Amino acid sequence: MxxxxxxxxxxxxxxxxxxxxxxxxxxxxxxMLVLPFFAGSYTLAVLIDAFIYGVFALSYNLLLGxxxxxxxxxxxxxxxxxxxVAIPVVRMGWSLGAAVMLGIGLSVVTxxxxxxxxxxxxxxxxxxxxxxxxxxxxxxxxxxSRFTGGEDGITxxxxxxxxxxxxxxxYFALLVLVAVYLGLRLxxxxxxxxxxxxxxxxxxxxAALGYDVFAHKLVSMVLAGLLATVAGMGNALFFSYVSPSLxxxxxxxxxxxxxxxxxxxxxxxxxxGAGVVEVLDTVLSSFFRHWLLxxxxxxxxIVIFLPKGIVGSVADWxxxxxxxxxxARR
Amino acid sequence: MEITLPLLVNLVLNGLVLGTLxxxxxxxxxxxxxxxxxxNLAHGAFFMWGAxxxxxxxxxxxxxxxxxxxxxxxxxxxxxxxxxxxxxxxYGKHLQQILLTxxxxxxxxxxxxxxxxxxxxxxxxxxxxxxxxxxxxxPFARYRAYVLGAGAAVLVLLFLLLHRTKLGLIVxxxxxxxxxVQALGVNVSRVFTQVFAxxxxxxxxxxxxxxxxxxxAWPQMGNDLQLYAFIVVVIGGLGSVTGAAxxxxxxxxxxxxxxxxxxxxxxxxxxxxxxxxxxxxxxxxLGSEADHH
Numbered sequence: 001m002x003x004x005x006x007x008x009x010x011x012x013x014x015x016x017x018x019x020x021x022x023x024x025x026x027x028x029x030x031x032m033l034v035l036p037f038f039a040g041s042y043t044l045a046v047l048i049d050a051f052i053y054g055v056f057a058l059s060y061n062l063l064l065g066x067x068x069x070x071x072x073x074x075x076x077x078x079x080x081x082x083x084x085v086a087i088p089v090v091r092m093g094w095s096l097g098a099a100v101m102l103g104i105g106l107s108v109v110t111x112x113x114x115x116x117x118x119x120x121x122x123x124x125x126x127x128x129x130x131x132x133x134x135x136x137x138x139x140x141x142x143x144x145s146r147f148t149g150g151e152d153g154i155t156x157x158x159x160x161x162x163x164x165x166x167x168x169x170x171y172f173a174l175l176v177l178v179a180v181y182l183g184l185r186l187x188x189x190x191x192x193x194x195x196x197x198x199x200x201x202x203x204x205x206x207a208a209l210g211y212d213v214f215a216h217k218l219v220s221m222v223l224a225g226l227l228a229t230v231a232g233m234g235n236a237l238f239f240s241y242v243s244p245s246l247x248x249x250x251x252x253x254x255x256x257x258x259x260x261x262x263x264x265x266x267x268x269x270x271x272x273g274a275g276v277v278e279v280l281d282t283v284l285s286s287f288f289r290h291w292l293l294x295x296x297x298x299x300x301x302i303v304i305f306l307p308k309g310i311v312g313s314v315a316d317w318x319x320x321x322x323x324x325x326x327x328a329r330r
Numbered sequence: 331m332e333i334t335l336p337l338l339v340n341l342v343l344n345g346l347v348l349g350t351l352x353x354x355x356x357x358x359x360x361x362x363x364x365x366x367x368x369x370n371l372a373h374g375a376f377f378m379w380g381a382x383x384x385x386x387x388x389x390x391x392x393x394x395x396x397x398x399x400x401x402x403x404x405x406x407x408x409x410x411x412x413x414x415x416x417x418x419x420x421y422g423k424h425l426q427q428i429l430l431t432x433x434x435x436x437x438x439x440x441x442x443x444x445x446x447x448x449x450x451x452x453x454x455x456x457x458x459x460x461x462x463x464x465x466x467x468x469p470f471a472r473y474r475a476y477v478l479g480a481g482a483a484v485l486v487l488l489f490l491l492l493h494r495t496k497l498g499l500i501v502x503x504x505x506x507x508x509x510x511v512q513a514l515g516v517n518v519s520r521v522f523t524q525v526f527a528x529x530x531x532x533x534x535x536x537x538x539x540x541x542x543x544x545x546x547a548w549p550q551m552g553n554d555l556q557l558y559a560f561i562v563v564v565i566g567g568l569g570s571v572t573g574a575a576x577x578x579x580x581x582x583x584x585x586x587x588x589x590x591x592x593x594x595x596x597x598x599x600x601x602x603x604x605x606x607x608x609x610x611x612x613x614x615x616l617g618s619e620a621d622h623h
Contacts, residue, residue, distance in 0.1 A: 070425055070428060072428075117604075117605055117608045117609070118608070120608050120609075120612040121608065121612045121613070123424055124363070124367075124369040124424055124428060124568075125564075125568065125612075125613075127369065127428055128369060128560050128563070128564060128568075129564055129604070129608065131557075131560060132557065132560045132561050132564060132600075132604060133601065133604070135557045135560075136557075136561075136597050136598070136600055136601045136604075137601075139557075139597045140595065140597050140598060143593075143594045143595070143596075143597065144594055144595075249553070253432055253436070256429070256432070260429065290440050290443065290444050292436050292439070292440040293436070293437055293440040293441065293444065295436060296433045296434070296435075296436030296437035296439075296440060297433070297437060299429065299432065299433035299436060300416065300430060300433035300434065300437070303420075303426050303429040303430050303433060304416075304419065304420075304426075304430070307426060
């Protein structure tokens with residue numbers, strides 16, 4: 001997350017008129033909109049999963065890509081969303097609406113408490129503390145089987161009637177993803193978003209300029225937690241099943257890989273990364289028994305050779321390629 | 331159940347045994363961070379490789395001492411290989427380091443399953459340490475007494491290594507001020523490899539010792555135990571071996587006491603301990619304030 005990268009982002013953005021970029025986005029959304037008329041049910045399922053993880057990855061990117069903090073406990077919020085739907089609806093007979101409200105409230109409170117504790121330390125300490133908190137909750141979710149169903153999880157979570165068939169769920173998931181994407185775009189263009197990037201680039205300077213670094217990071221954690229909670233709720237409703245593995249560090253590693261593959265600090269990156277990893281996962285896991293081995297190797301290769309991810313690397317290439325010429329800033 | 335003194339003694343002894351296992355993991359984690367500022371998320375994998383290697387040697391030879399030596403050696407070799415081939419290229423790049431060790435954690439963890447399969451393996455208690463002794467009328471597994479002895483021995487040896495040898499001097503100086511150590515002409519690169527190997531060997535030794543304690547080796551044991559090591563270093567302070575020892579004792583005792591009275595929520599006590607430390611001394615009980623920035 002260097003300064004030069006930020007500069008390059010600006011250069012690339014300047015190289016193409018805003019209308020063209022918006023056109024590409026609209027085209028992709030248009031294709032996605034007509035896809036259910038051609039694609040089979042299985043393809044739709046993979047895409048819905050990718051959309052849900054896309055929202056999750058966007059939330060993670062808010063922390064890693066834009067605030068510059070590496071949380072290893074983000075699965076906590078994903079799992080919280082899933083269980084906040086599952087436990088009240090299945091075990092206590094609540095309506096879905098009430099459960100969603102409860103989940104959102106819990107998510108904000110949890111983010112505020114854990115954020116104010118873990119943001120007291122920085123760097124790798126923060127990563128370790130968030131990992132430890134999330135894993136403790138993971139273990140508790142396994143042990144407190146009276147509420148959570150233990151290792152077996154909770155099954156048969158009813159989705160509301162209007163999300164009953166796969167095509168409706170597909171459109172709803174797409175709608176949420178696009179809304180979150182556009183919302184984050186607005187957020188990052190706002191003074192708050194600009195300040196987050198300033199903190200990422202140089203925390204000491206942002207603090208010296210009078211910005212409340214702690215408060216900005218905390219708000220970023222609350223927002224990221226909220227979006228991850230929403231994604232977790234979607235996951236629970238789509239699979240109508242939750243299990244403690246949603247809370248495990250492997251879930252965080254998944255979303256971290258998606259963000260890194262696509263490109264942290266870009267908005268398209270995490271969504272693209274979620275799609276790529278989801279498809280790779282679906283395809284490769286049917287070929288390899290030890291898929292995690294491949295997964296880990298991909299991880300290491302990306303970290304060492306492609307630290308900027310697909311979108312970051314393509315942006316680099318666009319800037320360097322002669323035809324693009326040194327783009328003048330308008 | 332009524333709390334009596336003999337019961338309390340028994341629980342404390344069991345807490346110390348758990349603490350010993352946590353210490354073997356946490357001390358290496360802490361040393362590696364202290365000297366190289368690397369948070370090694372693959373540390374639990376070294377622990378697990380130690381356990382599985384030890385088990386293989388134990389089953390082949392029937393000699394537990396040989397299993398201990400082989401496990402520790404496997405850890406050291408793995409540590410050298412990992413440091414030389416990957417970690418060393420990313421010193422100073424914290425984000426990439428964490429991601430790299432995450433990848434290593436996945437690869438090393440999955441390799442164990444490739445070789446030994448995903449199932450649980452029974453880990454026999456060595457013949458000389460079977461049976462129970464009675465301490466104040468409470469049964470105490472004889473093997474656990476051996477673990478306590480081993481833990482004390484490692485603590486003393488580690489202390490001697492850090493305070494009586496040249497490597498120890500360099501390591502302690504490196505924790506204090508790495509730039510100065512390099513400026514004074516120490517071959518830092520070699521010391522880094524040695525410290526990484528030492529940390530990995532300690533973890534792997536812990537893995538072999540943990541085998542007969544849990545009576546099993548399982549493919550998630552590395553990550554399961556690594557969690558405790560993280561909690562320990564958050565409480566004790568990264569970079570401090572004494573901090574790792576104190577943290578291990580606290581977490582081990584908390585686990586044993588809470589596990590006896592409220593087994594379902596034993597884990598919550600660690601949550602509370604960590605929260606408390608973060609509130610009063612964010613850099614850990616024995617960590618140094620300067621390091622946590």
